[in-house]
Amino acid sequence: MSTALLADDEPNLVTHLAQRLARLWPELEVLATAGNGLEALERIQTLRPDVAFLDIRMPGLSGLEVAARLTVPCRLVFVTAYDQFAVEAFEREAVDYLLKPVTDERLARTVERLRTSQAAQLPEPLLARLRDLISATPAAPGPLRWIKAQAGQVVRLVGVDEVCYFQASDKYTTVVTRDSELLIRTPIKDLIDQLDPAQFWQIHRSTLVNVRQIAAARHDAMGRLTLQLKHRPESLPVSRNFAHLFRQM
């Protein structure tokens, strides 16, 4: 007699999998079901089923995170709807997986394999590799496009294109947009590395300006260089060290 746990955040899918397993593998006893990763982990640890069917995208912990945290032996089958990267990785590493919607034929094959082979746990390095593969966004992170900034009591998501300039103040950096000023904790020197250098130029020790927001660069009577902005009344001083950016071509 084998035992199993089924985990998926969509209740219909858990019910359906249980029904089909009952048909294909009558002697399998489903000990419990779980609707999120935390629940799944806790139940596997306490109930110690022989097999766990884990959905990958689950709230709390993903199926792969559950697998990585297990300390009890359990044979795992990952279930996923459409994770190209995950499926490629599973194929390559010969890990059991099911693709939703699960066909009867595919489920029967998996059941056959589970019945005939020994219970085994995924080796740790393999899990780590799978986790990296699946959590990694396909594209490289690239420059920062959005910034989470504080406006009074509210945290706003500001697109970097909206930003006129960044200005360092005591502990914070002020994010100045056309019609608002917000605060972030990231210092100017860290922002420089995260932003697209073609879009944001440092013009002063404490100022990063959005190039697209510059209206004009002017020399005042004292020979100091200042920038006029398109959508802000104030002008920004350019320090001597950065004046070369605005020298005529």
Next chain:
Amino acid sequence: MFLYLGMASGNALIGLLLTVVGFGGSLGQNVVYSECIGLSICGLLHAVFAAAPRGGRLRPLLILPAAALGGLVGQILGSLITRTGSHLVSGVFLRSEFIGLFFGGIGAIGFYFRERYWDLEAELKAREVLRLEAEKRGVEAQLKMLQAQIEPHFLFNTLANLAGLIESDPKLASRLLEALNRYLRASLRRTRAEGGTLGDELDLLEAYLEIFKIRLGPRLDYSISAAPPVRALPFPPMLLQPLVENAIRHGIEPQVAGGRVRIAAARAGGALELTVRDTGRGLGDPPGAGLGLDNVRARLAALFGDAATLEIAEHPEGGVQASLSLPA
């Protein structure tokens, strides 16, 4: 290479012509002179064209002196080859120089215009390439829009639910199928035509949320509120839908307890104000990653310029509120 061969035969013709019209000298002498003068002029012009920048003012100015110098060099060469040194001091010299200049000038002008023509042709080609690239980007954007609208993960998970419910709860299965049908129909209609009303968009979103309500069960609650006159306003596709998808995918789905999504649309002053509020997990880290918001904003800018705004903020009571304001 072909140019010089052509030149050589042209020069021979000039030599022949000169003999026929009684210029003086034998046919052999005239042909040799013509060749020397013609080829020298051509060589010097080539040098000028290579040294002076294309399209610069220097080029046309240098053409005549180069032709004159070429004529002189050609005459000296010709006199050396045919051993008719006296030629250089006689009146024949000036006449030869004049004829050399005449033909050299014609050649140079032809050369110059051919080059201008090539430049123009290259410019036209570059413009054509730019136009085609813009067209390609347009098609790609449309394709991306279509793909974004029907995400495979969404589709396959929904089908998996359908397969399960057909057995366990046929009534719910037919409700799900009906919602999926409405959603797909509305999606296709919305991607094909830029027209359409807010009502069309809200119908699409209602079907989308209904599908998730069946899939997630008690973990999702939703409401949509918009008065009939507001629903009748024209509304472009792919502005509101990404905000609702974000609320589900990044707000509700990753939260164990689930939550609520509320869509509201109202007219205020000269603007159409739309809000999508969820009680989900809040703005993630890194913020905005994979939210498709860049797309929404690019579309807003393209459609309305500065007249539209999109504001996304964490709500003080948790979750995210996205506010969209369009001129209406």
